[in-house]
Amino acid sequence: MLFRFTGQLSFGQFAVRTLIVVAYAVIFAPVVMIVVTSFFAQEIVSFPPPGLSLKWYANALSKPEFLRGLVTSFQVALLATAIGVPLGTAAALAIVRGEFRGRQALSSFLLAPLAVPGVVAGSGLYMFYVLAEDLLDRDIKATTEGLVAAHTLLAIPWTVRLVVASLQGLDRAAEEAAANLGASPFTVFRRITLPMMRSGIVAAAMFSFIQSFENLDLSMLLVGPGRITLPVAMLNYLEFRIDPTLAAVATVQIMLVGLLMVVTDRFVKLSRVV
Amino acid sequence: MALLVVPACLLVLALLIGPMILMFRISLNQFSPTQLMMQALSPDNYIKAATDPYYQQIILATLGIALLCTLLTLILAFPAAYWLGRMESRWKSLVVIATLFPLLVGNVVRSAGWMALFARDGLLNTVLMKLGVVSAPLEIMYTTKAVIIGIIAVVLPYMILTLSAVIESIPRDLEYAAANLGASGARVFWRVILPLSGPGVAAGSILVFVLCMNTYATAVLLGGPRFKMMAPAVYDQFVRGNNWPMGAALAFMLLAVTMAFTVFGSVAFARKYRAG
Numbered sequence: 001m002l003f004r005f006t007g008q009l010s011f012g013q014f015a016v017r018t019l020i021v022v023a024y025a026v027i028f029a030p031v032v033m034i035v036v037t038s039f040f041a042q043e044i045v046s047f048p049p050p051g052l053s054l055k056w057y058a059n060a061l062s063k064p065e066f067l068r069g070l071v072t073s074f075q076v077a078l079l080a081t082a083i084g085v086p087l088g089t090a091a092a093l094a095i096v097r098g099e100f101r102g103r104q105a106l107s108s109f110l111l112a113p114l115a116v117p118g119v120v121a122g123s124g125l126y127m128f129y130v131l132a133e134d135l136l137d138r139d140i141k142a143t144t145e146g147l148v149a150a151h152t153l154l155a156i157p158w159t160v161r162l163v164v165a166s167l168q169g170l171d172r173a174a175e176e177a178a179a180n181l182g183a184s185p186f187t188v189f190r191r192i193t194l195p196m197m198r199s200g201i202v203a204a205a206m207f208s209f210i211q212s213f214e215n216l217d218l219s220m221l222l223v224g225p226g227r228i229t230l231p232v233a234m235l236n237y238l239e240f241r242i243d244p245t246l247a248a249v250a251t252v253q254i255m256l257v258g259l260l261m262v263v264t265d266r267f268v269k270l271s272r273v274v
Numbered sequence: 275m276a277l278l279v280v281p282a283c284l285l286v287l288a289l290l291i292g293p294m295i296l297m298f299r300i301s302l303n304q305f306s307p308t309q310l311m312m313q314a315l316s317p318d319n320y321i322k323a324a325t326d327p328y329y330q331q332i333i334l335a336t337l338g339i340a341l342l343c344t345l346l347t348l349i350l351a352f353p354a355a356y357w358l359g360r361m362e363s364r365w366k367s368l369v370v371i372a373t374l375f376p377l378l379v380g381n382v383v384r385s386a387g388w389m390a391l392f393a394r395d396g397l398l399n400t401v402l403m404k405l406g407v408v409s410a411p412l413e414i415m416y417t418t419k420a421v422i423i424g425i426i427a428v429v430l431p432y433m434i435l436t437l438s439a440v441i442e443s444i445p446r447d448l449e450y451a452a453a454n455l456g457a458s459g460a461r462v463f464w465r466v467i468l469p470l471s472g473p474g475v476a477a478g479s480i481l482v483f484v485l486c487m488n489t490y491a492t493a494v495l496l497g498g499p500r501f502k503m504m505a506p507a508v509y510d511q512f513v514r515g516n517n518w519p520m521g522a523a524l525a526f527m528l529l530a531v532t533m534a535f536t537v538f539g540s541v542a543f544a545r546k547y548r549a550g
Contacts, residue, residue, distance in 0.1 A: 012460050019353040023434070026350070026427045030387025031376050033397065037390045046395030087282040094278035106279055113290050115536050116529060117488040119505040123525045124293030127300060127518060153289055156282050214380030217490050217505070221512055231382045231491075238382070238495050242389040250383040257378050261371065270374065271367035 038247035056244040069233035077212035084155020092163035118217025126221035142224025155208035166200025199268040206264040301522035319523035340486035351433035359441030385495040416498030424492040440474025480539035
């Protein structure tokens with residue numbers, strides 16, 4: 001047994017427990033650290049801090065790059081989720097319920113964006129956008145539309161994955177019963193199928209939104225003056241310094257992600273989704 | 275019904291497959307400092323990436339770091355994954371969510387956290403000095419060590435969640451049986467748990483290796499401007515050099531390695547399941 005919680009610890013058990021503590025310490029240390037740093041009174045990050053303060057939150061909001069970044073990221077994430085989740089859900093429905101050939105291949109195809117590294121997909125899109133701009137004579141790079149289009153590539157595979165999983169375990173008896181009792185196909189879908197897919201769709205919306213909101217790799221080359229997402233704005237700032245103002249911005253992002261997870265968990269048990 | 279997949283497929287086709295084909299085509303072009311690029315059909319950029327010491331070193335460093343990080347992550351994640359996989363308390367779902375949470379917070383934020391920790395007067399140096407472990411502050415920022423720690427922190431949750439899902443499915447009775455027959459804890463681990471979690475180890479390692487290969491934010495922020503890995507090198511070609519053909523070739527190589535491992539992983543994985 002790896003764990004025996006009575007009697008004396010052997011060396012092996014001690015080592016195993018130490019590794020568990022170290023693993024979780026490594027996972028949480030940076031997140032905890034950035035939240036703590038945002039409350040430091042002094043601008044230069046040093047220990048122990050001379051005092052605590054909330055002024056950096058006000059300072060962060062007064063910096064246009066962060067405020068604009070926050071707004072842009074929020075817009076892009078919301079739109080990409082609003083477009084990607086319905087499209088992904090429709091595709092997932094067809095893949096699980098449809099009776100045509102190549103459904104497995106289609107599902108792999110729709111999951112492909114997850115397998116392509118963000119920097120690679122972003123480079124491809126960057127060249128594609130720049131060449132298309134020349135051709136169409138309009139801006140695509142550094143526009144909300146361009147960013148939203150790119151981020152639907154995050155929403156679609158996450159939605160397909162989560163909604164397919166939620167549909168696969170379902171019993172079709174309720175749908176067949178409703179149809180036998182005279183419900184139209186549309187009523188069956190609206191009253192039976194859609195509610196059964198709800199947990200998958202809610203989880204997909206959360207993952208899509210968060211994946212888009214925190215995305216750096218895919219977006220880096222697609223931003224431009226006036227249209228910078230929050231992670232890119234943070235990265236640019238961090239290349240020069242780390243200070244409590246940046247920590248405050250990062251803490252806002254952490255709170256937002258945490259809040260979304262808590263809200264989602266009320267609808268869907270997240271631990272069962274992943 | 276089949277029509278429902280069309281919009282999503284068109285989007286992926288237009289925004290992923292199309293640009294990837296375009297990228298491959300551009301990687302065969304030649305760089306021209308005056309007119310962006312010249313049409314060509316030559317493997318020169320790939321040959322240069324494979325033979326030029328500058329690119330060679332980037333590729334080797336990336337592979338080396340990815341390999342080391344994957345190994346260390348596997349060792350560090352296994353006990354936590356076992357603990358999580360065998361947990362039966364009502365706290366389990368909370369631990370799963372807590373493991374997932376840092377993953378969703380984003381790499382930039384987590385790298386910033388490490389920057390605050392590793393700073394000259396940061397918490398780590400202050401504690402080490404107070405304890406008398408070191409006499410002068412350690413220079414951790416902008417070293418390979420910092421990047422490795424940062425990457426491990428990023429990929430650990432993936433490894434823990436993948437492994438724990440597989441460990442959960444190993445019947446506990448097998449461990450009891452082995453222990454009853456006199457096997458020590460270590461023996462149960464080596465002879466029962468580890469072999470049976472093989473698929474999880476393979477899947478987790480491949481996933482983590484690919485993620486490590488593609489590290490961007492962690493490498494840039496914790497490694498500093500002189501530290502080079504593949505993803506930042508690709509980005510540099512577009513932003514600093516404006517050298518599309520070379521950038522495209524490097525990106526395509528990164529994609530090829532990623533795909534090779536992912537496909538190899540899913541094939542090996544499927545075979546293992548069929549055999550079992």
